[in-house]
Amino acid sequence: MILYILCFILLLVGLYGVLTKKDLIKIILSLSIMGYAANLFLILFAYKNDAIFPILSESAVQEAMVDPLPQALVLTSIVIELGITAMLVALAVRLYQKYKTFDITKIRSLSG
Amino acid sequence: MKSQEGMTIIVKTVTRISVWLIFVYGIYIIFHGHLTPGGGFGGGVIIALGFLNVFLAYGKEYIKKWLNIGLLHDLEATSAILFVGIGIIGIAMTGGFLANFLSKGTLFRLFSAGTIPLLNILIGAKVGVALFLVVWSLSLFHIDEGGEQ
Amino acid sequence: MILPYFIIIPLLAAFLITLFSREKDYWSITVSTIASATMLVLSIVCFITLKGETFIYNLSGWKIPFTICLVRDSLSCFMIVIIQLISFTSLLFSVNYIRHISSSWKYYSLFMFLVAGMNGVVSTGDIFNLFVFMEIALFAAYALVSYGGKAFEFEAAFKYAVIGSISSTLILVGIGITYSATSSLTLAHIAQVLPQKPDILVWVGVLFLVGFGIKAAIMPFHAWLPDAHSSAPAPISSMLSGVLIKALGIYVLIRLFFNVFGAPPVFMNIFMVLGAASIIIASFLAIGQWDMKRLLAYSSISQIGFILLALGISTKLAILGAVFHIFNHAIFKSLLFYNAGSIEMAIGTRDLREMGNLKSVLPVTYSTSLIGTLSVSGLPPFNGFFSKLIIIVACVQAGYITYATIAIIGSLLTLAYFLKVQRYAFHGDKLFDVSEKSIGGGMKFAMLFLALLCVVTGVLLIPALRQSMLDPIVDTIFNKTEYIKLVLGSL
Numbered sequence: 001m002i003l004y005i006l007c008f009i010l011l012l013v014g015l016y017g018v019l020t021k022k023d024l025i026k027i028i029l030s031l032s033i034m035g036y037a038a039n040l041f042l043i044l045f046a047y048k049n050d051a052i053f054p055i056l057s058e059s060a061v062q063e064a065m066v067d068p069l070p071q072a073l074v075l076t077s078i079v080i081e082l083g084i085t086a087m088l089v090a091l092a093v094r095l096y097q098k099y100k101t102f103d104i105t106k107i108r109s110l111s112g
Numbered sequence: 113m114k115s116q117e118g119m120t121i122i123v124k125t126v127t128r129i130s131v132w133l134i135f136v137y138g139i140y141i142i143f144h145g146h147l148t149p150g151g152g153f154g155g156g157v158i159i160a161l162g163f164l165n166v167f168l169a170y171g172k173e174y175i176k177k178w179l180n181i182g183l184l185h186d187l188e189a190t191s192a193i194l195f196v197g198i199g200i201i202g203i204a205m206t207g208g209f210l211a212n213f214l215s216k217g218t219l220f221r222l223f224s225a226g227t228i229p230l231l232n233i234l235i236g237a238k239v240g241v242a243l244f245l246v247v248w249s250l251s252l253f254h255i256d257e258g259g260e261q
Numbered sequence: 262m263i264l265p266y267f268i269i270i271p272l273l274a275a276f277l278i279t280l281f282s283r284e285k286d287y288w289s290i291t292v293s294t295i296a297s298a299t300m301l302v303l304s305i306v307c308f309i310t311l312k313g314e315t316f317i318y319n320l321s322g323w324k325i326p327f328t329i330c331l332v333r334d335s336l337s338c339f340m341i342v343i344i345q346l347i348s349f350t351s352l353l354f355s356v357n358y359i360r361h362i363s364s365s366w367k368y369y370s371l372f373m374f375l376v377a378g379m380n381g382v383v384s385t386g387d388i389f390n391l392f393v394f395m396e397i398a399l400f401a402a403y404a405l406v407s408y409g410g411k412a413f414e415f416e417a418a419f420k421y422a423v424i425g426s427i428s429s430t431l432i433l434v435g436i437g438i439t440y441s442a443t444s445s446l447t448l449a450h451i452a453q454v455l456p457q458k459p460d461i462l463v464w465v466g467v468l469f470l471v472g473f474g475i476k477a478a479i480m481p482f483h484a485w486l487p488d489a490h491s492s493a494p495a496p497i498s499s500m501l502s503g504v505l506i507k508a509l510g511i512y513v514l515i516r517l518f519f520n521v522f523g524a525p526p527v528f529m530n531i532f533m534v535l536g537a538a539s540i541i542i543a544s545f546l547a548i549g550q551w552d553m554k555r556l557l558a559y560s561s562i563s564q565i566g567f568i569l570l571a572l573g574i575s576t577k578l579a580i581l582g583a584v585f586h587i588f589n590h591a592i593f594k595s596l597l598f599y600n601a602g603s604i605e606m607a608i609g610t611r612d613l614r615e616m617g618n619l620k621s622v623l624p625v626t627y628s629t630s631l632i633g634t635l636s637v638s639g640l641p642p643f644n645g646f647f648s649k650l651i652i653i654v655a656c657v658q659a660g661y662i663t664y665a666t667i668a669i670i671g672s673l674l675t676l677a678y679f680l681k682v683q684r685y686a687f688h689g690d691k692l693f694d695v696s697e698k699s700i701g702g703g704m705k706f707a708m709l710f711l712a713l714l715c716v717v718t719g720v721l722l723i724p725a726l727r728q729s730m731l732d733p734i735v736d737t738i739f740n741k742t743e744y745i746k747l748v749l750g751s752l
Contacts, residue, residue, distance in 0.1 A: 084429075
């Protein structure tokens, strides 16, 4: 249970960063932290005590395996996060080109 | 003093030796995707990191001479099209998108598991090239150009 | 077996464009238009031949617990028709419009990814697959919002991407909790197991409501929409406002909260409250706008509020109104965004204060926007009138007089701010030296086509047509057990 709580705290750390930081790069990093916390959640749901990794091999004795499906989900979501992060970084670079700053309080040509 | 692109001679030498090992390891991971942990995405990331290693050590101009960037774009698109193509062949042969239509072989052999190794190779090529091209495109932005306001 | 092609065709088109048309502009236009037209025809065939049945399509030839299934029922076919309709007109509109920003294969490639993502979301029967397709669509949307290359476009896209990523993370956590409670990702399995665990249902429901509520831009979660939808190029605005918030937001809310969770009353009440809040607050915010596209974006939030309110009432009549309003809103909001785009292209501004007397120089834009305005404000005999009337009547029938009043006030406010658009943009005494020749034939065709649809789609309510077209959708939304039985029964 303590693991789930820690994981939830990690999610909140990321959310706190997204909401309060004023630097574009720090916002992107906070988003990544949030994503990792979500991935960790999924891995924790799949975890079983005394279970091995879910890979069939020739020599291994048949033991309890952890659930492989959430791990596949996490792999997919990592790929997605990679894409989104690259997109955000590209946008941040272009924003820096236009405004010469990473500070979001100075980037406000759109109001509301 | 001659301004030289890239990092010092030490880094360049180490890179020159190690980059091929990185590529081989990435290809190994891709080809054993159906047997061991890893697979197309993991191996592709390793290959992309190999390219990035050269990029960081030698600089932009060297990469332009060494690699044909347009060809890499083509490779990326082609591997995606082939992936969809294998899926469509699956529809034609067995009725399900991406269904297996090759012999499954024996378990734990390198050439087994039907279409999965093929798909892994395509994903590996796609990811390896795409990830490198993302960083490459980011490096093409000139930070001082195009200011507004 | 028609359904996977709605995902395969746009993906293939997108990759073909990236492969072959980096130099040649016309090739990318040809490929994407052919793909889109094919899908439009296929989608209409798909909808008409369905006759209220449900078909399951298992990917990769495995059986359901182990594979991803695509579900072809009337609701998903209906959404697919809307998506193809708007994307086809939007593509026709883009051909001229994008040439005036910067014509490039990237635009058409991303556009095809957007269509592929949305088709995937509405046709899949697996919750994680839905998440993946949603991210594909959103990724393309982020890139397309920033396509024009101006500073405020990057700003809007960044804001959109940050808020979108937060909501995606919440959805991912929700999917994780769902999986841990039900050991399945297939929606029909989840629908069987989850309602027996009410405490988990509340958690998952809240996470999904917030997550998909952000995608649908319901009122407290709407902050990104006015920026993103007003900054994007006009055809993309119409895609985003017309279908993206419905395919990714409203459709998924319907699917999850009706077919999977079985319309729990507590969430229905939340739907009603959020819907009413969206209608009123967004209407008031829209009145104060001077940027034409920003006004239209706020209007989208308000119209989404109507749909959500109707969903919350969840009587048969109200659902019929919601489904019909989804269709109508897609048509007239896209039309109005096209009008804004053609004005922007003709005189180079979106500020209503700088426009005036455009009715003499842009006759096609003027007449179609008049039809769009009357339709969105709910005046007879246009389609918006009927759907709003159904929603209000359903409110009264279910005994929610307050919500009916709110809906009527919202409708009047809609009329008010669209009259403002008409007054400032098309009447007045300014003179512009432009002519409609500057906007191309594709743009005119797209506008006229959607205006025609605004006039004629009221006939969908004629009982015979309604029974064959709209009623199966309402039945699909209502019959939760039927959905489970059909999906799992046809293994």
